[in-house]
Amino acid sequence: MTGEPRPEIVFGSTAGGGGAAGAIHDHDNPVAGVFDDVEAIPGSKKPDPILIADHVTKTFGGLTAVDVEHLEIQRGAITALIGPNGAGKTTFFNLLTGFDKPNTGHVVLDGSSIDGVPPHKLANKGMVRTFQLTKALSRMTVIDNMKLGAVNQTGEHFWRALLPVWKRQEEEVEARGDKLLDRFNLTHMRDEFAGTMSGGQRKLVEMARALMTDPKLVMLDEPMAGVNPALTQSLLGHVKGLRAEGRTVIFVEHDMDVVHDISDWVVVMAEGQIIAEGTPDDIAANPDVIDAYLGSSHDADFESWDDGPAPVELPTDSTDAAPNDAASTDAASPDDEGSA
Amino acid sequence: MDWGFILERTFSTLFGVEVMVFALAAVGLNVHFGYTGLLNFGQVGFMAAGAYGLGVTIHYFEWNFMIGVVFGVVYSLILAAILGLPTLRLRGDYLAIVTIAASESIRLFVRWRKMKEFTGASEGLGEFADPFYETALNPFDVGVRYDFGPFSYLGRDLWVLTVGWIILILTVLFVKRLMSSPWGRALKAIREDEDAARALGKNAYWFKLQSLMLGGVIGGMAGMLQVIQKGSIQADTFNPVITFTIWAILILGGPGRTWSPVIGSMIYWTLIAFLETTLRQLPEGTSNTLEDTIKLSDFNISQVRFIMVGVGLILLARYRPQGIFGSREEMALDDR
Known part of the structure; x- marks a missing residue:
């Protein structure tokens, strides 16, 4: 989807369209x-x-x-x-x-x-x-995508990963991830696989994850x-x-x-x-x-x-309103029949 | 038909040596492929490294059994480093090529005539496993057959099985704990997209090397348990078919799941045992008909059971590609 050429947009008409939250000034x-x-x-x-x-x-x-x-x-x-x-x-x-x-x-x-x-x-x-x-790291949940972004994690060292020494840091990282998800209006996707998201949501997750x-x-x-x-x-x-x-x-x-x-x-x-x-x-x-x-x-x-x-x-809440969301979510999550 | 015999063989296989050894080797492959996405097509090479690490240390150097076990682990680690250091910076396919070549190279090297002094060449090694059975810890009488309901094992095998299953379960729990830690999360991220992981500060190369070493050591332990049970090491038993069987078991169970190697191995080997004993126990009339029509005789039953398992795997790939434990939803996320 992202590889396709972008459609021509008539300028001046889209940028102000549907403006509800007001403009940012210099x-x-x-x-x-x-x-x-x-x-x-x-x-x-x-x-x-x-x-x-x-x-x-x-x-x-x-x-x-x-x-x-x-x-x-x-x-x-x-x-x-x-x-x-x-x-x-x-x-x-x-x-x-x-x-x-x-x-x-x-x-x-x-x-x-x-x-x-x-x-x-x-x-x-x-x-x-x-x-x-x-x-997007498809077969990981959105929150795991976020948690991955934190740097200098104690639990990423092989031997220390076996001990509970990283639990406190993990809680901090998770709280930070949740805060960013909230800021990017993605809290409702928190525990979904990242691969089920629409193209636009993936862009948001990638940006939010980078901020981690x-x-x-x-x-x-x-x-x-x-x-x-x-x-x-x-x-x-x-x-x-x-x-x-x-x-x-x-x-x-x-x-x-x-x-x-x-x-x-x-x-x-x-x-x-x-x-x-x-x-x-x-x-x-x-x-x-x-x-x-x-x-x-x-x-x-x-x-x-x-x-x-x-x-x-x-x-704004435009992530939810984005018209491609519903369609691509459906396309990306096939029937659950037979899954464990 | 003797259904009692068929059931006894099938049930005994369920917790038998093959299930235990291949499950352990598949746990190692699961670390490589299921969690990290590494294409290791030479898991049997790690088994051989473990087996010869143990055998050569005891047979040639005449050192203690436990030192042999340590060497088995060390040999597997060294093999992982030799394979991983040059290839893990490259695309995934290169590791596949190198591992399959390396596992065959190891087999040909240890059966080389000039290595006879160390590895026994094509005659192999023996008499290294005795300390394992003679230890005071062994509560079983090596020569006696023990029966528990439908399960029936020789005392010798029962001791290997006890130790082996304890190692297997501890290893699965060890891997489970690792994979639910941030370390495991980084491995999964590398499986999903290595560049994304690198951009987020993860040293993908080092994580992949650690993964290769961990799975390799687990494979090495499987190799050691296998030769301890056999009492001998034969170079030609470490052939690529073993690797592909381990792959079949992992795919059957569902890669990237905690218990899938164990369940996959149980299903695979009990199916094989059930088919074999059933085919051999067919009533006279039926077996004659089969021999006349599809040439099924006592001589090719062992081939036929593999053919049937192969057909089963094809059907699995068609109707349940995610394996027993995998989630179809998760599987579908792959094809974007």
């Missing part, structure tokens, strides 16, 4: 004004970068998938990474999160080098990622892909919630409306390189971006931004 933004003195050029210096990438390159045979000269990610802000398909966004994500090794280059997280650090250690350093193709690591930096690879408009609004609210908690967010997205709504800073990649950086408005006005991103046949997406940012709903 004064809610904890990093408002931070980017005022930042130059809108590729590789620009940020006042307080949490992540710095230098000369990061990755080649597959003769193809240079990623060639990033310099990139700084501002702490506490929502940074969008956009670019056409094949621009190297996901590969760059994999390089930053240790899932792939760059041919050259250095990455610094919060002042310490993370070159060659494996993914599981990055989670302990406060960096967590989600995946483009959602990875208590990350400083959250990297979301296409968090809205394959999600219906109502749930997109809910997800947007949750992403803003991360920023409100002081976490840094980097996310890959194709939907220009979404990018414009929630990002403080936009980084544009094309053919492996960063071709532009800037505020959403800078990017919308940048002819290079429009050419690279949309080719010659660009149209409504960027022009619609001239009308000003569309209002965004706060998270």
Whole structure:
């Protein structure tokens, strides 16, 4: 489902649709004004970068998938990474999160080098990622998915697992998991197998599970892909919630409306390189971006931004209301006849 | 037909040596496949490692029986490390290839002529199990047959069975406890999606290696119990058919469930014993008819029972793919 191309949506009509909970305004933004003195050029210096990438390159045979000269990610802000398909966004994500090794280059997280650090250690350093193709752990319950996310669990050591020494920590972890499930409106799914959930609920669980690591930096690879408009609004609210908690967010997205709504800073990649950086408005006005991103046949997406940012709903019960929920839940849970 | 004999053989099989040994080996495979998703197609290799660890230590080095048991465990651990360290970073299929190759390599290595001094080559090893039976702990008379209702065992077997079933039940409880801990949760997460587990801070490689070692040692213990009961070690008994039987037992019971290896093993072996004794006890007329029509004779009954079990497994795969204990709902979550 998530692999399918997203349907065309007429912009300006969906983002405000069904608005019940009111709009988030700029004064809610904890990093408002931070980017005022930042130059809108590729590789620009940020006042307080949490992540710095230098000369990061990755080649597959003769193809240079990623060639990033310099990139700084501002702490506490929502940074969008956009670019056409094949621009190297996901590969760059994999390089930053240790899932792939760059041919050259250095990455610094919060002042310490993370070159060659494996993914599981990055989670302990406060960096967590989600995946483009959602990875719900199907044959585990939703609460077990959540509990897995906690780092530094005593009970994950073989011999200590046999003793009751991890019980107290387990209770804390479970309480934290329940709290996050409540925040993401998933409490009713708590004891179901994650595999019975709809695509949208899986996206929510994956994000909630990532938060169990208590990350400083959250990297979301296409968090809205394959999600219906109502749930997109809910997800947007949750992403803003991360920023409100002081976490840094980097996310890959194709939907220009979404990018414009929630990002403080936009980084544009094309053919492996960063071709532009800037505020959403800078990017919308940048002819290079429009050419690279949309080719010659660009149209409504960027022009619609001239009308000003569309209002965004706060998270509501839209997970329950999501029309695909009932259908896919039915499809994923066959008849119970014959099961033990 | 002598139904009393058929029932006695069938019931005695229920708690017999084969059930116990294969259940234990399947508990190990359950740790690998059922909980961690590791494709180990060489469980018999771990059994051989355990068996030869025990046999060579006692026979060649003439050390104490218990030291032999320790070596059996150590050999299984070393085998798991040798197999796991290079392959567990790769995709799951590689472990399958390496384990099946390794288990055959072990068999061919120990029956190699030049290894005769240590492993007895194709003649095998004997006279290592005596301390097990001669211990003062053994309350049974080795040569006497004991009957309890429909169950009938030789005193010698009864002692192996007592020790074996205690080990089996303790191992199942040990695995159950581990799998309900955060450690077991991490294994299941790796089974479901290794990358997701890694992104959430789990060292998937290390967890998989621990899983391979734990299941390997359990397999090694099964191998030791098997050769202790036989009183000899024959290289050619550690052939890939054993591995596939263990797989059949695990699939029959339902992977990833606490007691499924034990129940699977009971069903598998009692079915085999029932079919064999029944086929051999058929009335004269029936057996003659079968011999004339489908060429079923005393010589091929042991093959025919495996064919029938094979057909049964095919039907199971078609109508109850989750096994005896598995949940169909859970099984269906796989195909997304």
